[in-house]
Amino acid sequence: MAANIDAARAQVIEQAKVDIFSQVQAEDNAKQAHAIGRAFISDTITAPTKEMYEYAVRASLGDDVYDEPCTKILEAHMAKLTGKEAAMFVPSGTMSNQLALRTHLKQPPYSVLCDHRAHIARYEAGGTAFHSGAQLDYATPANGHHLTLDDIKEHVVLGSDVHSCPTAIIELENTLNGTIIPQADVIAISDFAHAHDIKMHLDGARIWHVAAETATPIKELCDPFDSVSLCFSKGLGAPIGSCLVGTKEFITRARWFRKLFGGGMRQTGFMAASAAYALTHHFPLLPAVHARTRRLENGLKELGVRITSGAETCMVFYDPSPIGVSYAELITRAKTLPDPIHIAGSRLVVHIQTTDAVVDDFLALVKQLAQEKRDAGFDPSAQCAQAKTVGKSSIYVKVSQADLDKVQREAPART
Ligand SMILES: Cc1ncc(COP(=O)(O)O)c(C=O)c1O
Known part of the structure; x- marks a missing residue:
């Protein structure tokens, strides 16, 4: 009987084994790296380098649903860099944006106002309606480039008319399609929003580019916002990860939603280390x-x-x-x-x-x-x-x- 179960167990174990590498993995990787250098489709396709992985392999081994040391250090750094109280590491920019909206939105009816080209409007699979039950209202920039306060005033929903769906969040994206919103316009929109008790969220997937191009500190770019999502896996070239930043209370709540969304990850140390490497070595590029x-x-x-x-x-x-x-x-x-x-x-x-x-x-x-x-x-x-x-x-x-x-x-x- 024991011999039988041992043989059966060995067979079960054998069935699970897999070698995912091709016979010529190094050659395949070299070809892939070459192809990435010749693709203009997106910056999400950038691949981790040997140097990044050598750094990442030294990462701490904690579980992030409890406390992951390297991830905590990265989060503290991101909070400081953006001038916010707290930060949370998440798997993707989409999850980061959606968690931000879900966390800000408390009592319906509510709507989110954004540029008609925004990532949340076009490329997040209708997530705002699905996760938050919110209406998205789109504004089209009259200047053909970026939203101004005039565009916002034209589309914002204020007041207590029961027929309306009041604006609870104004969401901006910087860069949007690679273009930069002048900071003066961001501040004007933010002042207006806060005067009307409306939250400001920034999809800052590529805020790094704004900072690098305009020599503006990240904190200054984030100051007008209650929450900001920043990605490591686009222009910075890390393989995975984004950070959501905001007040301590906001991030504590967002962490709860992250678990609910299925985004509570475990040994994230190597991901945090890849992001740290990207901040240190790729941002300057x-x-x-x-x-x-x-x-x-x-x-x-x-x-x-x-x-x-x-x-x-x-x-x-x-x-x-x-x-x-x-x-x-x-x-x-x-x-x-x-x-x-x-x-x-x-x-x-x-x-x-x-x-x-x-x-x-x-x-x-x-x-x-x-x-x-x-x-x-x-x-x-x-x-x-x-x-x-x-x-x-x-x-x-x-x-x-x-x-x-x-x-x-x-x-x-x-x-
Ligand atoms: C501006 C912007 N925001 C958010 C995202 C979503 O990021 P992810 O693909 O990590 O979900 C992207 C993706 O390219 C993006 O371009």
Whole structure:
């Protein structure tokens, strides 16, 4: 009997074993790192480096639902850096934003007012309605760039009319699509909000870029807000993690919701260490990233491409229709280069692992396509814009697989 159970147990244990590495893992990783350097799709694709992992492997071994030493140190640092009383490490920017909204919102009816392009409006799977039961109200910047107090006043819901859904939170995003909100506008909106008992939340996933570009301390950028979400896994290049900051009372409550959302993690020390490494070694690289983005923008302009949202930090939005090229054509041709470039639509994102060579290669491809179109008799006066806008503000156009397939089908055979 004992022999039988031992044999059965050995079999059960054997079935669970798995080796997830390929036969040529080092080569695969090198290829992946190369591809990341040649992808303009997002800065979330940046990969942890050997140096980051060497630092992270030394991390403390606590359980974060109780107390994780390295994570606590990172949280204390983030609270100090942002000038808030407390901070909480969370798995993602989406969870951080949603926890902030859930924690601020106490007694319905309530609504959250944000830019129509905001991450919480477009890319969080309707989380605000799901988690908080809140209505989202969208404001479109009249200046086509950023929300001002006038835009807010036009859309804010105040008063006690029972038909209305009062604004409980104004949510701003900085950077938004890579653009910077002037701090004077942030302060004007915040003063107005607080005078009306409205909370201010900042999606500061890329606040690092604002600080690096404008030389403004992080604390000053966060001061007008009751809560701020900051990401380590975008421009800073850590593999995972964001931080939510606010008052002690707010973070204590948010920690409860984090558990409820399923975001109470365990041995987070190595994640906190990766974030710390990114703050120390990658944050200083952002000014060079911004300079590379400007070079990309200038190169595109010189080739006759329309810029729909300029390179203020790490992103540039463009429209190639003035040179007769569609996004789908450009994506398809970039993918089939001998050394492919990965793009997905109207937005180009430069990150700390983007190479100078890929900027040159992309501009060379655009130049070649423009020439081919001219040779084929393209008439610039017949152009029709492909970039999508609401009001004057541009929205990310992601090209569908169906459009890519169509281009592929219609493409002339190339030698
Ligand atoms: C501005 C902004 N906020 C929040 C998020 C959400 O972050 P995550 O992907 O970690 O959930 C993103 C993701 O790219 C973002 O760009």
